Amino acid sequence: MKKEISKILRKPLKKIGLKxxxxxxxxxxxxxxxxxxxxxxxPCFAIANRLKENPHDxxxxxxxxxxxxxxxFEEISVVGPYINFYLNRKIIFYELLKEILKRREKFGKSNLxxxxxxxxEFSSPNIARRFGIGHIRSxxxxxxxxxxxxxxxxxxxRINYLGDWGTQFGKLxxxxxxxxxxxxxxxxxxxxxxxxxxxxxxxxxxxxxAKKEFKKLEEGDRENLVLWRLFRDVSLKEFEKTYKxxxxxxxxxxxESEANKLVNKVIEELKEKKIAKKSKGALVVHLKKYGLGTAxxxxxxxxxIYCTRDLAEAIRRxxxxxxxxxxxxxxxxxxxxxxxxxxxxxxxxxEWAKRCIHISHGLYLGKDGKKFSTRKGKTAHLEEIIEECxxxxxxxxxxxxxxxxxxxxxxxxxxVALAAIFYGDLKNHRMRxxxxxxxxxxxxxxxxxxxxxxxYARASSILKNTKAKTKLEKIESLDENEIQILKxxxxxxxxxxxxxxELDPSIVANYVYELCKKFNEFYHACRVLGSEKExxxxxxxxxxxxxxxxxxxxxxxxxxxxM
RNA sequence: GCGCCUGUAGCUCAGUUGGAUAGAGCGCUUCCCUCCUAUGCAUUUGCAGAGAGAGGAAGAGGCCAUAGGUUCGAAUCCUAUCAGGCGCGCCA
Numbered sequence: 168m169k170k171e172i173s174k175i176l177r178k179p180l181k182k183i184g185l186k187x188x189x190x191x192x193x194x195x196x197x198x199x200x201x202x203x204x205x206x207x208x209x210p211c212f213a214i215a216n217r218l219k220e221n222p223h224d225x226x227x228x229x230x231x232x233x234x235x236x237x238x239x240f241e242e243i244s245v246v247g248p249y250i251n252f253y254l255n256r257k258i259i260f261y262e263l264l265k266e267i268l269k270r271r272e273k274f275g276k277s278n279l280x281x282x283x284x285x286x287x288e289f290s291s292p293n294i295a296r297r298f299g300i301g302h303i304r305s306x307x308x309x310x311x312x313x314x315x316x317x318x319x320x321x322x323x324x325r326i327n328y329l330g331d332w333g334t335q336f337g338k339l340x341x342x343x344x345x346x347x348x349x350x351x352x353x354x355x356x357x358x359x360x361x362x363x364x365x366x367x368x369x370x371x372x373x374x375x376x377a378k379k380e381f382k383k384l385e386e387g388d389r390e391n392l393v394l395w396r397l398f399r400d401v402s403l404k405e406f407e408k409t410y411k412x413x414x415x416x417x418x419x420x421x422x423e424s425e426a427n428k429l430v431n432k433v434i435e436e437l438k439e440k441k442i443a444k445k446s447k448g449a450l451v452v453h454l455k456k457y458g459l460g461t462a463x464x465x466x467x468x469x470x471x472i473y474c475t476r477d478l479a480e481a482i483r484r485x486x487x488x489x490x491x492x493x494x495x496x497x498x499x500x501x502x503x504x505x506x507x508x509x510x511x512x513x514x515x516x517x518e519w520a521k522r523c524i525h526i527s528h529g530l531y532l533g534k535d536g537k538k539f540s541t542r543k544g545k546t547a548h549l550e551e552i553i554e555e556c557x558x559x560x561x562x563x564x565x566x567x568x569x570x571x572x573x574x575x576x577x578x579x580x581x582x583v584a585l586a587a588i589f590y591g592d593l594k595n596h597r598m599r600x601x602x603x604x605x606x607x608x609x610x611x612x613x614x615x616x617x618x619x620x621x622x623y624a625r626a627s628s629i630l631k632n633t634k635a636k637t638k639l640e641k642i643e644s645l646d647e648n649e650i651q652i653l654k655x656x657x658x659x660x661x662x663x664x665x666x667x668x669e670l671d672p673s674i675v676a677n678y679v680y681e682l683c684k685k686f687n688e689f690y691h692a693c694r695v696l697g698s699e700k701e702x703x704x705x706x707x708x709x710x711x712x713x714x715x716x717x718x719x720x721x722x723x724x725x726x727x728x729x730m
Numbered sequence: 731g732c733g734c735c736u737g738u739a740g741c742u743c744a745g746u747u748g749g750a751u752a753g754a755g756c757g758c759u760u761c762c763c764u765c766c767u768a769u770g771c772a773u774u775u776g777c778a779g780a781g782a783g784a785g786g787a788a789g790a791g792g793c794c795a796u797a798g799g800u801u802c803g804a805a806u807c808c809u810a811u812c813a814g815g816c817g818c819g820c821c822a
Contacts (some may be wrong), residue, residue, distance in 0.1 A: 197746065197749080198746065199750075200749095200750060200751075201750085201751085204750075208750090210749060210750085212748090212749065212802075212803075213748095213749095215802085216801095216802080222802085246750085247750075248749090248750085249749090249750075291822095293822075330822060332822095333821070333822065334820095334821060334822085335821070335822075338821095378820095423822090446819085447819080447820085448820085449819075449820055451819070451820090458732090458733070459733095459818095460733095460817095460818060460819075461818095461819055462819085463819055463820050465820090466819095466820040467820060468820080470820090472820070472821085472822090473821080473822050474822095497822095498816090499734080499735065499815085499816060499817085500816055500817060500822090501816095501817085501822075502733095502734060502735085502816080502817070503733080503734080503816095503817055503818065504817090504822085506734095527734095527735085527816095529735080529736080529815075529816090530815075530816080532815090538815085563783095566767090566782095566783070567766085567767050567768080567783065567784080568767065568768085569767090569768075570768090594742095594743075594744090595742090595743070596736095596743090596744090598735060598736070599735095599736070599743085600735095600736075600814090600815065600816095601742095602741095602742070604742080607741095607742070607756075610755095610756080611783095611784075612755080612756080612784080612785085613742090613754090613755040613756055614742080614743075614744090614754070614755045614756085615755085618755095621766085621784080621785095622785095624766075625765090625766060625784090625785085628765075628766055629765055629766090632765065632766095633765085658746095661746095662746095665746085669747095673743095673744090677743090677744060677754090680744095680754085680755090681744095681754085684754080684755095687785060687786070688785095688786065688787095690764095690765080690785075690786090691762095691763065691764085691785060691786045691787090692763095692786080694765065695765060696765050697765080698765095729766090730766080730767090
């Protein structure tokens, strides 16, 4: 629509002595704060500056120069310094509904990224640990970001980069040798490993020993390798279950251990290009002149470190995917690490280093506003969180459907719980710290996941209660509530695009909420079935469901036809 | 100490990239509704509908952390200060 406006304005602007590109005109176009000021507005402040003239007079002069008002607009008028555009809604919205119902799940998509690849690394848990609260955010946000890219037509490669190498495995191996109990391990391997890990961390004197175990592992010690592989295998099995539960898939499972096989070449290259230097027994890259401190490539005991592995892995990925962009969705505590990583790649002469982006996020905080503690071994784990959300959700469902079969309560409860968690996270801008309040997340009213599911189910139940097929006819009249929801439906593609540009899923999340709110107002005010305007309203309900589905698919939220 | 991120209603968060009167939700007060659920009558479509649940509307609630600046115009940009989070050489 903004395109149409720029088309209309271009000539009149030229006539009053200002040549502007269409894109620039579009940039100025905005949506007025109140509907009686029109659907779109062009403010004349900016150009008033250039023309050195009063913005109101300019607005009037431009309006006079617009000879023919195209049929999609009902009126174009001047209010103060603004030129306000009023849409011919009957025509516009008829076309809109037609488009949504025709394009279905494609509505809102673009082909911006045709034949271009974006690599998204996210989730990246550490093996031998339970899926902790820290990795949930990366998983949820990363998944949504990958979906945003896909929605714009990019080929997306989702990579889960496992933390399965490094000193911590020296700790685990040491701990297992010291305190490991095979029976306990067999019963619940991950919990046992977790227990061991905590024990080793408690005592500082174990650190040196653990480093030795890691060195042995890296040198190929049989016993240590066997243990490591065992830990890795049990972890992977656990993770698979988790991702299945969450409904999240990857194109590639990469890992630090695999990357580690490629590090020697990278180290050689760094030495050859005189980027890495010896310092205090370690091999480092000095980055102080860029304000990035020092990056360690190899420790003084000659073992590798994550920075080296990440360098090797990045190079491997570029060779394989020739990506347009690579996005790392990793917590903000690693910001410096990624800055170093990209800088070193740049110093090595890889021009694509500029196309690597680190997207970070804040932390989950407890209800008291303090960080969830991980050191004490009291981390909140994903399964526990899901279980607890499910408890709330199931109680709500049972209250409403006392006769529902237990397994159906279970199925719906899980979906509601997941929606609560996903939405509770994604509605916030990713950089914010989030207070993880399960009660708030699972509430059926307010800005929550369950509210979205509920509204969708409500819309679905209207369609369920009728045999009438939605068939669209020319629009005779429009009520305020209909206009409001249609206006929102119209801007979905725009919002999706913006969310992609800013790599910010919260834009989509808040959009869905707004849409659901408008739908509930519509539902309340406009009877659908049996009304004179049944066909139009059914089409609106159908279009609402479609757009909600499209948006929720981006967010990774699964909907329910019945709550 | 230095660097990055954040600061908007009591609480949780939006704010169209510098524009018209700063918006939602929770909680509080006052109303309204039924094409979701439960119920009764009839029993293929229907009719009624208490309490409850869910939904909607209105009201109250603000020195946009503080102080300066930039300009026609600032929650938005710049500077300083304050508060919180994260990081700053052998963890990832």
